Amino acid sequence: xxxxxxxxxxxxxxxxxxxxxxxxxxxxxxxxxxxxxxxxxxxxxxxxxxxxxxxxxxxxxxxxxxxxxxxxxxxxxxxxxxxxxxxxxxxxxxxxxxxxxxxxxxxxxxxxxxxxxxxxxxxxxxxxxxxxxxxxxxxxxxxxxxxxxxxxxxxxxxxxxxxxxxxxxxxxxxxxxxxxxxxxxxxxxxxxxxxxxxxxxxxxxxxxxxxxxxxxxxxxxxxxxxxxxxxxxxxxxxxxxxxxxxxxxxxxxxxxxxxxxxxxxxxxxxxxxxxxxxxxxxxxxxxxxxxxxxxxxxxxxxxxxxxxxxxxxxxxxxxxxxxxxxxxxxxxxxxxxxxxxxxxxxxxxxxxxxxxxxxxxxxxxxxxxxxxxxxxxxxxxxxxxxxxxxxxxxxxxxxxxxxxxxxxxxxxxxxxxxxxxxxxxxxxxxxxxxxxxxxxxxxxxxxxxxxxxxxxxxxxxxxxxxxxxxxxxxxxxxxxxxxxxxxxxxxxxxxxxx
Amino acid sequence: xxxxxxxxxxxxxxxxxxxxxxxxxxxxxxxxxxxxxxxxxxxxxxxxxxxxxxxxxxxxxxxxxxxxxxxxxxxxxxxxxxxxxxxxxxxxxxxxxxxxxxxxxxxxxxxxxxxxxxxxxxxxxxxxxxxxxxxxxxxxxxxxxxxxxxxxxxxxxxxxxxxxxxxxxxxxxxxxxxxxxxxxxxxxxxxxxxxxxxxxxxxxxxxxxxxxxxxxxxxxxxxxxxxxxxxxxxxxxxxxxxxxxxxxxxxxxxxxxxxxxxxxxxxxxxxxxxxxxxxxxxxxxxxxxxxxxxxxxxxxxxxxxxxxxxx
Numbered sequence: 113x114x115x116x117x118x119x120x121x122x123x124x125x126x127x128x129x130x131x132x133x134x135x136x137x138x139x140x141x142x143x144x145x146x147x148x149x150x151x152x153x154x155x156x157x158x159x160x161x162x163x164x165x166x167x168x169x170x171x172x173x174x175x176x177x178x179x180x181x182x183x184x185x186x187x188x189x190x191x192x193x194x195x196x197x198x199x200x201x202x203x204x205x206x207x208x209x210x211x212x213x214x215x216x217x218x219x220x221x222x223x224x225x226x227x228x229x230x231x232x233x234x235x236x237x238x239x240x241x242x243x244x245x246x247x248x249x250x251x252x253x254x255x256x257x258x259x260x261x262x263x264x265x266x267x268x269x270x271x272x273x274x275x276x277x278x279x280x281x282x283x284x285x286x287x288x289x290x291x292x293x294x295x296x297x298x299x300x301x302x303x304x305x306x307x308x309x310x311x312x313x314x315x316x317x318x319x320x321x322x323x324x325x326x327x328x329x330x331x332x333x334x335x336x337x338x339x340x341x342x343x344x345x346x347x348x349x350x351x352x353x354x355x356x357x358x359x360x361x362x363x364x365x366x367x368x369x370x371x372x373x374x375x376x377x378x379x380x381x382x383x384x385x386x387x388x389x390x391x392x393x394x395x396x397x398x399x400x401x402x403x404x405x406x407x408x409x410x411x412x413x414x415x416x417x418x419x420x421x422x423x424x425x426x427x428x429x430x431x432x433x434x435x436x437x438x439x440x441x442x443x444x445x446x447x448x449x450x451x452x453x454x455x456x457x458x459x460x461x462x463x464x465x466x467x468x469x470x471x472x473x474x475x476x477x478x479x480x481x482x483x484x485x486x487x488x489x490x491x492x493x494x495x496x497x498x499x500x501x502x503x504x505x506x507x508x509x510x511x512x513x514x515x516x517x518x519x520x521x522x523x524x525x526x527x528x529x530x531x532x533x534x535x536x537x538x539x540x541x542x543x544x545x546x547x548x549x550x551x552x553x554x555x556x557x558x559x560x561x562x563x564x565x566x567x568x569x570x571x572x573x574x575x576x577x578x579x580x581x582x583x584x585x586x587x588x589x590x591x592x593x594x595x596x597x598x599x600x601x602x603x604x605x606x607x608x609x610x
Numbered sequence: 611x612x613x614x615x616x617x618x619x620x621x622x623x624x625x626x627x628x629x630x631x632x633x634x635x636x637x638x639x640x641x642x643x644x645x646x647x648x649x650x651x652x653x654x655x656x657x658x659x660x661x662x663x664x665x666x667x668x669x670x671x672x673x674x675x676x677x678x679x680x681x682x683x684x685x686x687x688x689x690x691x692x693x694x695x696x697x698x699x700x701x702x703x704x705x706x707x708x709x710x711x712x713x714x715x716x717x718x719x720x721x722x723x724x725x726x727x728x729x730x731x732x733x734x735x736x737x738x739x740x741x742x743x744x745x746x747x748x749x750x751x752x753x754x755x756x757x758x759x760x761x762x763x764x765x766x767x768x769x770x771x772x773x774x775x776x777x778x779x780x781x782x783x784x785x786x787x788x789x790x791x792x793x794x795x796x797x798x799x800x801x802x803x804x805x806x807x808x809x810x811x812x813x814x815x816x817x818x819x820x821x822x823x824x825x826x827x828x829x830x831x832x833x834x835x836x837x838x839x840x841x842x843x844x845x846x847x848x849x850x851x852x853x854x855x856x857x858x859x860x861x862x863x864x865x866x867x868x869x870x871x872x873x874x875x876x877x878x879x880x881x882x883x884x885x886x887x888x889x890x891x892x893x894x895x896x897x898x899x900x901x902x903x904x905x906x907x908x909x910x911x912x913x914x915x916x917x918x919x920x921x
Contacts, residue, residue: 132813138646145645146614146638153615156638164651164817 117143119287123179123354124162127171131162138162151180178354261307262314265336273340277347280305286351290359298348303341311337369595373454374566384595385495388458391599392465395606440532440559440605441472445519447537448506449479455566457498458595459536462602464494470606474523477501479508482518512541512578516550524550527557532605536564536592539578546578551585561585564592564601617641621670630659630666631831639818640667649776649797651761651812654820656802657864661759663820664798668755673796676750677757678743680764686771690781692740698733734785744775745789753793761811762801769808776814823865825852831865836872845920846883847872853912854895857905863895870894885913 121136131139138161146157155176163172264273281287284301300308311333318330365387368380376384415431423429444463446456456477463473474486485501492500527533533554539546555561563586565572565579572579583589592598621637643650652660668675678689712729716722732738741749747756761769775781776799779791799815801807823831828848832839839847848868855862863871871894880887888909896902905912 130809134813138648141646142642145642149613150615152634153618153638156635157614157642160639160642160816160818164812164815166819169819 114140115282120175120179121162122287124172124175126355126358127175128358129163129168129171129175135162175354178350261311262333265311265333265340273343276306277302277344281347281351286348287355289348289352290356292352295345295348295352298351299341299345302344302348308337369599372566372593373458373595374451374593376454384458385461387595388461388598389465391595392462392602395599395603396466440470441474441528441530442470442532442534442605443474443476443523443527443558444534444536445476445478445482445515447479447510447512447515448477448502449508449510450506452536452538452566453502453506455564455592456536457502458598459534459564459592460489460498460501461494462598464489464497466602466606474526475501476519476523477505478510478515478518479506480511480514481505481508482515482522484522509542510537510540511544512537512539512546512582513544516547520550520553524553524557527554529557529559531558533558533561534564534605535561535586536566538565538567539563539572539582540576541578543576546582548578548581548585551582555585555587560587562587562601562605563589565589566593567591568593614641624670625666626834628666628669629834630662631827631834632659632663633823633827636663636818636820639816642816643796646816647779647794649799649815650818651799651801651807651815652818652820653801653803655822655862655864657866658820658822659865660798660800660820661757664755664757664800667796667798671755671796673752674750674754675757676743676747676754676795677759679759680761680768682763682765684764684768686768688742689768689771690742690744691783692742693734694738694740698738701733701738736786739783739786744781747795747797748775748779748781748789748791750795751792754795756795756797758797758799760802761799762804762807766808769811773810773814776811822855822862825849828852828865828868832868832872835869836876838876839872840881842920843875843880843882844872846916847875849919850883850888850912850916851895853915854905857908859896859901859904860898861896861901867895883913883916885910888913 117139118136121131121139124131139158142157142161143154146153148154155173158176159169159172163169264276280302283305284298286298286302289295289298315330315333315337318326318333321327361383364380364383368376368384368387369391410433412431412433416427416429417425419429419431420427442463444459446452446459448456460475463470463475466473473489474484475489476482477485483505485497485505488497488500535551551561563579563583567577569591571577572583579589590597590601592601618634618637618641621640622632622634625632625637639650639652642648652663654660664677665675667673712725713722716725739745743756747754758772761772776797779794780788782788799811822828825848828851829844832844832848851863851868851871871891874891874894875887878887878891889906892902892905892909896905
């Protein structure tokens with residue numbers, strides 16, 4: 113039982129549900145408390161101790177339905193017995209396969225066995241006694257667990273088959289499946305653990321027997337074997353899906369966050385957006401704690417005196433020094449001409465996903481003329497707003513000089529000592545004057561100016577790149593080509609310290 | 611031990627008697643909380659009955675409800691305990707007068723100090739402790755229901771301070787040591803999600819998310835809360851509200867607003883919904899003028915739809 117639960121927890125983790133150790137311990141207590149009899153109660157109860165956000169609840173529901181797709185653990189105790197029995201059986205199988213021949217005469221009696229061998233020694237056939245009885249005499253010379261499968265298939269007892277399948281799956285460790293290509297291997301192993309060999313032998317014996325009844329049975333068995341194989345394969349695929357559903361995506365996310373943004377395929381954009389949101393959420397969690405520390409043990413003399421004037425200057429109500437980290441105002445100036453547009457997209461997406469900690473973001477876009485696009489973000493979804501900003505301002509040939517002149521006219525007055533100015537661009541001004549003097553003015557007024565250049569450092573100052581003239585007026589000029597770079601920069605801004 | 615399913619439906623029935631209609635999911639949470647002795651963190655949109663749940667539980671289990679409303683700046687002096695300063699001052703005064711008698715005949719400093727030590731020190735003792743909500747619930751003899759309302763409004767520090775209480779049912783008063791609960795209270799924490807609750811807190815709790823109820827459940831709630839409403843009208847108004855929740859609104863109407871609306875309609879002797887009636891009473895359901903203006907044109911369609919659905 114605990115095996116089932118810990119597998120389930122693992123499956124949950126694969127679906128991005130964060131389950132801590134103490135929570136899985138809780139899950140164990142819950143399962144003990146409510147038992148496995150009532151599916152709905154179990155589901156409700158487990159969801160309350162394991163999944164603790166909206167997204168997680170959703171993932172939990174899917175995962176629960178998938179994981180407990182059939183009653184693979186319904187009688188928990190028999191299942192575990194069976195597990196042991198199965199392994200013992202297979203050992204016994206290896207050991208005794210040779211001398212097992214004379215067992216056959218006892219077999220008619222065995223066939224009414226329960227199907228859940230409680231004692232590995234007897235290992236009786238499974239429930240379906242009818243067909244088994246009929247054919248009993250014809251088959252012989254096999255170890256009993258093997259016949260088990262034959263009988264089981266012929267009996268058509270699906271529940272029992274599933275239970276044994278799950279047991280065999282556990283035995284061969286189907287939950288350790290990692291790769292798509294391992295499906296065949298695991299299918300084969302499970303079938304073997306359930307006694308495929310015996311089944312094959314029966315088939316060939318029947319074939320050899322020459323009687324028409326024998327051949328018909330062989331055909332029938334072959335068919336059953338095929339359906340069975342499909343079923344096992346299904347089972348293995350389900351396990352794969354369960355435990356590795358997100359492994360591929362996680363890998364891709366990892367790659368995507370490192371790759372140069374301009375190399376990202378258009379079809380990966382959706383994933384990139386999700387990734388940005390995820391990163392933003394992480395930054396948010398890190399920075400949303402209130403940035404205020406009071407009572408640090410340092411007396412604030414001025415405030416204390418002022419506060420206590422009403423008490424005739426008696427130092428009664430004492431004020432302590434507080435450090436307050438304020439949230440920076442951010443002004444983003446983005447080059448949205450052809451090559452740089454994609455970087456701008458993701459930078460803006462980042463900034464606007466952080467409205468909770470960065471409430472004052474103003475965005476300006478330019479290729480030659482510059483315009484403010486802040487309003488677009490106010491009442492549209494981020495993606496739409498970005499698309500619109502690009503279509504209004506993108507496309508022209510870049511002119512940094514012109515853009516800075518426009519910026520000076522529109523927004524220079526609003527920049528104060530709390531503002532962080534981000535300039536995103538490759539500084540390729542088509543040999544026009546980049547008006548570094550305006551950037552210098554901005555630098556004078558702003559708290560700091562960061563230049564984000566998507567090009568590698570080796571390309572700076574080549575051709576029409578004006579980094580040499582512009583970068584002296586920035587506090588920092590950094591390469592920013594991948595999502596990871598972006599995340600680092602944004603988190604830097606949030607931390608405020610340069 | 612009775613089967614959990616039976617116990618859960620018992621809880622459900624018990625709640626129904628108190629006028630709180632809930633589904634099995636919610637009852638399961640209560641069941642778990644009692645048996646695992648873990649606090650419940652209740653989340654959900656405003657007005658779905660998170661606070662009500664705690665009240666219903668206290669009535670159902672016949673336990674005292676102790677409520678602590680969180681707000682920014684709430685600290686332990688207000689949540690846990692306070693010293694009764696006035697009494698302490700009086701005590702020192704009394705002590706001063708008695709001191710002369712006590713010291714009579716004592717020779718030298720050492721002897722006086724010994725005398726003083728013999729005298730029991732009650733300055734920092736439970737007598738002078740003014741219990742606040744949290745301490746009260748720990749001290750209550752038969753257990754209690756402790757409702758920590760809108761935990762998301764409190765500061766992070768307070769959240770951290772709660773951790774000891776929630777996992778061990780004990781709190782530490784520096785002057786007195788650790789105070790353990792006489793019997794574990796059932797703790798409810800509610801949150802409207804104005805900020806993310808810390809992982810540490812979440813980990814210690816059973817997490818219950820209460821969404822808006824479906825039409826069936828909401829009808830039963832209205833039946834229980836406003837029995838005067840006739841069945842036809844009840845179905846119509848529930849289906850109207852359900853449809854309203856599908857729309858893009860600044861603030862969708864919650865269950866409490868549905869109940870208010872039902873009461874309003876009863877007051878107006880309404881037999882069934884018509885668009886004029888809806889238009890006149892819409893301010894009970896919607897709390898933003900923008901929302902009311904926005905759906906004004908849809909009222910006719912919504913009313914017809916609600917009436918059709920109730921058929």
